[in-house]
Amino acid sequence: MNENVSLADSPSQPPDMGHKSLQVEQFSYDNKSVQLFAFATIFWSVIGMLAGLLAAVELYYPGANLNLPATTFGRVRPVHTNAVIFAFVGNGIFMGVYYSLQRLCKARMFSDKLSRIHFWGWQTIIVVGAVSLLAGYTSGKEYAELEWPVDIAITFIWVIFGINIFGTILKRRESHLYVAIWFYIATWVTVAMLHIVNSFERPFSWFKSYSWYAGVQDALVQWWYGHNAVAFFLTTPYLGLMYYFLPKAANRPVYSYRLSIIHFWSLIFIYIWAGPHHLLYTALPDWAQSLGVVFSVMLIAPSWGGMLNGLFTLRGAWDKVREDPILKFMVVAVTCYGMATLEGPMLSLKSVNAISHFTDWTIAHVHIGALGWNGFLTFGVLYWILPRIYNTPLYSKKLAGTHFWFGTIGIVLYAVPLYWAGFTQSMMWKSFTEEGQLKYQFLETVTQIIPLYITRSIGGTLYLSGVLIMVYNLYKTVKAGHLVKDEATSAYPLPKAITTHGKEHWHRWIERRPVQMLVLSLVAVAIGGILEMVPTFLIKSNIPTIAAVKPYTxxxxxxxxxxxxxxxxxxxxxxxxxxxxxxxxxxxxxxxxxxxxxxxxxxxxxxxxxxxxxxxxxxxxxxxxxxxxxxxxxxxxxxxxxxxxxxxxxxxxxxxxxxxxxxxxxxxxxxxxxxxxxxxxxxxxxxxxxxxxxxxxxxxxxxxxxxxxxxxxxxxxxxxxxxxx
Amino acid sequence: MKFINYLEKITGVDIYAMSAFGIFFTIFIVMAIWAFKADRQLLTKINSLPLDNQ
Incomplete structure (x- = not known):
């Protein structure tokens, strides 16, 4: 759409399938959108982490809210989670997708106008969302707190994003869809499905609504959403980024492309089933809980397939890791991904969950993923992208290295106390005296872990300090360079008829057809949701009614x-x-x-x-x-x-x-x-x-x-x- | 629209879990067979796409 294509016969790369008559097309990549999303990622990382730090301090010093409703823990915590997930990681996804998709498709983004609408629309949603949460407008469902007008806006902007990426894929100059693009497609379609299904709500005023579902059904839908928000917002798009940026940073292809194919299909097939592991031992029907456990344990295989594929990519290049802060960030990110995805299935085992659930163990687990996997991969990508689109070297490698150590020590200081706190509290909850009485009052189990809460906030402060070092480093980098808004490049167009050599494999058929890929991904994730939810919704014996239970006055x-x-x-x-x-x-x-x-x-x-x-x-x-x-x-x-x-x-x-x-x-x-x-x-x-x-x-x-x-x-x-x- | 329980109870609920596993297992096996039979040259070519700076 916004592409000024001129034909030239510059003899650069030989055309893909032997179409010697094709002429090279000159075009440019849109770096302005990448820059905007990169800046937004940096900005919201600081805001999201500040909100997290405030929430962390309030846990041992409740007066930190200054007795104001808006700054109370119950309102700040959703701002923190939403800001980190949808603002920091969300913008990180868009930054990475807008950069890599253009290059993998050898095409400029479909529409500059849609890119701008996407960018400003998403930032508006974040601001309105944060203000509304602080004002107390919340749906009361974790990670889906935003109220119905914002939900509609999210749907609209997500569709704009979809049109923009599919438009780009459809006008691409490279016939094969690299594995990163499959992850982007699966992300887009699944997030759309999750958001729409979980957001069914009945408005009763201009900014308030009630969830369409109730009780057990609401819980099942919510955690099907919640778990898969982790899967398809924090994991699959970032795996796409890993598959693009790790080879770029290491300057070598991914270890095994075969593994990436198996990894992709197994991951999206299994992830969607695992939501009920958030509801173990609850009033959710037992069969649904068991299903969640089985699939959670199976998740280890594809998750570790992805992790090993990432780490093995660095085979023989570990000397580079010692010197290159970008690779350091990426290695720790992938390692944290491996740790979190081993721990997740372990936490899904009922015997472990009996101890871990409702404690800080879960918070520690989540932050290994958020700080390690998402945070560090984002920092690696930011350090990689910004110098390139500004056509200047990174201001200071040394400062990036300092950031790395601040971040790494910050993660350890954050997570270890919380693992300790979770385990301590759970053991105290479950302790009985010899006479068979509960040994500890609930409050005693809280005051016991306050020193650990303090240590956790020190870890968080250290991590945030590292981010501030990055902000300075990237600011100096940007000041020294000049944004290459439209990066000139050239490529051969796709021939109308693609000749094939030998036997056509069916997967090759799919990976050249993005729309079919989208449909198949949707089928893969929808089957899980439907088979899990339909019985809970339709079978009376799953939710036995109790005559004494009456509506609220x-x-x-x-x-x-x-x-x-x-x-x-x-x-x-x-x-x-x-x-x-x-x-x-x-x-x-x-x-x-x-x-x-x-x-x-x-x-x-x-x-x-x-x-x-x-x-x-x-x-x-x-x-x-x-x-x-x-x-x-x-x-x-x-x-x-x-x-x-x-x-x-x-x-x-x-x-x-x-x-x-x-x-x-x-x-x-x-x-x-x-x-x-x-x-x-x-x-x-x-x-x-x-x-x-x-x-x-x-x-x-x-x-x-x-x-x-x-x-x-x-x-x-x-x-x-x-x-x- | 209200959510109504149409059936009194569910018998053989294990079919849901079995079908889930069956679907996954089939896909997994098919994918694995394909991946191991796929043309090495083609995979190498696709794999190097991110490094193609053209």
């Missing part, structure tokens, strides 16, 4: 929405697993039928605080009031932030009717016309809680949000308490 529903707004699920689970210690600590284990009205589910994935599935009735209303005002009044040593605004904010009663109607449309059995009466019931229940608080000499405003929160917390898990097993 309007006040509880408002309270639940405040619970979601404040991101309480980031620290509190609502899922008691059938273990002796959990039942002793929290109450009867959770049943699938208890969550049928939970749009969205709030099972959580981490217990920085205790589980709340059966919180109802454990403490008086006044306890919750004081605890929300300042948790340390009721639990000295607690690391939970204060929520003083809940005492003064008023419940948004104007939204009650719309919320009830939305729930009705999702199948929650409120009686017809209840939306008009809901606020009356809300006021009555609120009055009751105020009277209870008044008995303990606590005065509250008639519509204070704290009343709704107390109503919700006092409801949790109470439906089933009266039911005999």
């Amino acid at each position: 309007p006040l509880e529903l408002q309270g639940r929405d405040i619970y979601i707004r404040e991101g309480c699920y980031n620290c509190h689970s609502q899922m008691i697993r059938p273990f002796r210690d959990e039942v002793a600590r929290y109450g009867d284990y959770s049943k699938a039928g208890e969550f049928v009205y939970d749009h969205p589910f709030q099972w959580g994935s981490k217990r920085t605080g205790p589980d709340l599935a059966r919180e109802g009735g454990k403490y008086p209303d006044s306890w919750h009031y004081n605890h929300m005002m300042d948790p340390r009044i009721m639990s000295p040593g607690s690391i939970m932030p204060n929520y003083p605004w809940l005492l003064s904010n008023e419940i948004d009663t104007a939204s009650t009717a719309a919320k009830i109607r939305a729930m009705q449309s999702l199948g929650v059995p409120y009686r017809s016309g209840y939306d008009a009466l809901a606020n009356t019931d809300l006021q009555t229940q609120a009055r009751g809680i105020r009277e209870q608080l008044a008995k303990d000499k606590i005065k509250t405003a008639p519509n204070a949000e704290i009343l709704a929160v107390i109503a919700y917390l006092q409801r949790l898990g109470t439906d089933i308490k009266s039911v005999k097993p």
Whole structure:
């Protein structure tokens, strides 16, 4: 589209298939888009890591939020995860794809205009997403927190990206699609599928919605999404980048192309099934859990196939690794990929998961991937690309080496304390006295690991310091050079009819046909999703209903929405697993039928605080009031932030009717016309809680949000308490 | 649209796991056979595409 092609007969490279009559075409690569995405990657890496550092500090110094709602852990943590995944790694993907795809296809990007729309659209989404999360607009589903208007914008921009890459692939001058491009295609199609399926939601206002799914079904869809977001946003595109940039940096082809083919198809086939390993021992049907475990263990093979392919590429070139910081970054990145993808399947084993789940072990595992694999590969690619598009050498190799060591030590200082913390806490949770009582209060298991939280934040600071060194180094590099916006090059066009030599292999047929590749990739990933989800959705025995479980009252529903707004699920689970210690600590284990009205589910994935599935009735209303005002009044040593605004904010009663109607449309059995009466019931229940608080000499405003929160917390898990097993 | 449980219970749920494994295993074997039978020259050529700076 934006390509000025002129024909010349310069005798450079002989044409591909013996078409001697073809003439070389002069064209240029678009480096401006690469530059923009590179700058965005650098910018968001700093922002995303700063948010992470703030969240890490808040875990041992909750006052770091300055008592402001927007800077509270529950809101900052989603900003950190979204910023790192979709802003830092997202822009890193686009930078790498826009650079490598043009060169592998020997064609300029399909449309400069689409490239710009893609770039500015994605940055707008990030900014709107961050502001909305800080303001408390969240869907309450991890890594998919952004609300429905942003979800629609993401879909739109993702389609633009798709048109741009497929347009480029279709007008390419190289007949073969190198393996990196397969990974890009699989990434694009799978992320589209995951995002759309997981984002089905029912809006009830301009910026709020309820998940279409409830309880167990919502959990299955969410973790099918969550796990595959790791697979197809943090892994497959980065494997594509590895397959392009590692050979470039090492100046040698990939070790085994055969292995890359097997690696690709096995990986996309297996990954999609593994989501249920996030839900082991939960109320998810057992067969789905087992399926997740089996496929998670099988994942070791393709993951290690990819890792070994990367490392073996450096066979005989290890002397270069000693001197070249780019290769150093890449080697550690690939090694971390191997470590994380061995550890992941291990964590999927039920016996290991019983210990690791809900602890900091998971956080350590994730950060080996994020800091090591994604971070280091991105840094390697940035150091490789920017000097090239600016046509100047890197300002300082030495500084890049310093960055490498800051980063490496930072990863170790980050991860080791968290592994330690996870293991310590889990062992303490599960300890009993000789008399058969729980040995430790939950709070004791938190205060025990605070020194490890402090060490972790030092590791994070070191890693971020390394990034700041990189920012300086790349700034100086860019200042010294001049951007080659349009990099002139030439290539022979694709002949109309491609002659083949000898027997045509079927895979060769596919890898020349990107659209068929897209369809087959979609089939491969869709089969996994469908076979896993359909039975959970359609078979009644998978979600046994419990007659005692009733929909939330309007006040509880408002309270639940405040619970979601404040991101309480980031620290509190609502899922008691059938273990002796959990039942002793929290109450009867959770049943699938208890969550049928939970749009969205709030099972959580981490217990920085205790589980709340059966919180109802454990403490008086006044306890919750004081605890929300300042948790340390009721639990000295607690690391939970204060929520003083809940005492003064008023419940948004104007939204009650719309919320009830939305729930009705999702199948929650409120009686017809209840939306008009809901606020009356809300006021009555609120009055009751105020009277209870008044008995303990606590005065509250008639519509204070704290009343709704107390109503919700006092409801949790109470439906089933009266039911005999 | 509401999600309704159309069937009371599921029998032989293992067929889902078996079919999952069957599909994967078939694809894996086919891919492996192809990869080992593929033309070495062709693979070498594709493999060197990133290093082609033309």
